[in-house]
Amino acid sequence: MLSCDDDTPFAVFNAHGEGDVLLVCEHAIATIPSVFAGLGLEQHALMSHIAWDPGALELSMRLAKMLDAILCYQRYSRLLYDCNRPPESPSAIPEKSEVHDIPGNRNLSLQERHQRVEKFYRPFQRGLSGLLEARRKSGRQTALVTIHSFTPVFFGKAREVEVGILHDVDRRLADAILVQTDTLDCHYVTHRNEPYGPEDGVTHTLVEHGIQNGLLNVMVEVRNDLLQTQEQIDAMAAYLGGLISNALLPDSKWPRTIDQTGGRL
Incomplete structure (x- = not known):
């Protein structure tokens, strides 16, 4: 399914990071190996948001540097397999995304679906689980933060929200972040569980790797028109990095200022 020139689906950035945060970016890249013939889509669709989360990887890398965090990400398009979905989910290999039909995902046999799971989902899950297990064995604390x-x-329909702080049944880290947005002069419209929530099936990574391991966890969604330039990405990283850092400080007392320079607090 993958040529010998293709990279493995699981990638790590800042592998020796010493911070308490482990960042995950499941929809980092729009790449589709040539063997899939673009899943029958035109080029404009392959580069649109249906194939990846524009700006999310760049934002994740900036945050990794700020927080000295390890970042893991998926090297292939979510149209091949969405690593934030379990194999039983119909949206794991979508036949349609928004207004776009995806011919290469239609009428797949059980064997073809199984191949996608084994080639894209399983390596990503094993890689993330391995990072978490290594941290556990070394006695390191971990807060799992996924970036989208x-x-x-x-x-x-236009969306007013600019930053979404998402959680499933474990709301500890989300609450600690949102306390700051309620009390500080925030630069972005930031809401809880918008534009998606757990009812939309978007919290698979949080549940599988965060909640089931008893780890603090949160999912961050950023409107992609705010991630189009390096200046925008740096500003958003400063905002989010400050929120996350403050939320993880022991015995924190609110409110606390957010470092807009991009440095650690």
Whole structure:
């Protein structure tokens, strides 16, 4: 399914990071190996938000440097397999994304679906689990933070929210972050569980690797029109990095200022 020139699906950035945060970016890249013939899509669709989360990897890398965090990410398009979905989910290998039909994902046999799971999902899950297990064995604390971006307009409807702080049943880290946005002069419209929530099936990584391991966890969604330039990415990283750092400080008392220079607090 992958040529010998293709990279493994699981990639790590800042592998020797010493911070308490482990960053995950499941929709980092739009790459589709040539053997899949672009899943029958036109080039504009392959580079649109249906194939990846624009700006999310760059933001994740900036945060990794700020927080001295390890970052793991998926090297292939979520259209091949969405690593934030379990194999039983229909949206793991979507036949349609928003208004785009995906011919290469239609009428797959059970064997073809199994191959996608084994080639894309399993290596990613094993890689992330291995990082977490190594940290556990070394006695390191871990807060799991997943980074995503979303489109400003969805099915013709504009989205006002600029940053979403998402959680499933474990809301500890999300609450600690949102306390700051409620009390400080925030630079972005930041809401809880928007534009998606657990009912939309977007918290698989949080549940599988965070909640089941008893780890603090949160998912961050950023509107992708705020991640188009390096200046925008740096500003968003400073905002989020400050929120995350403050939320993880022991015995924190609110409110606390956010470091807008991009440095650690």
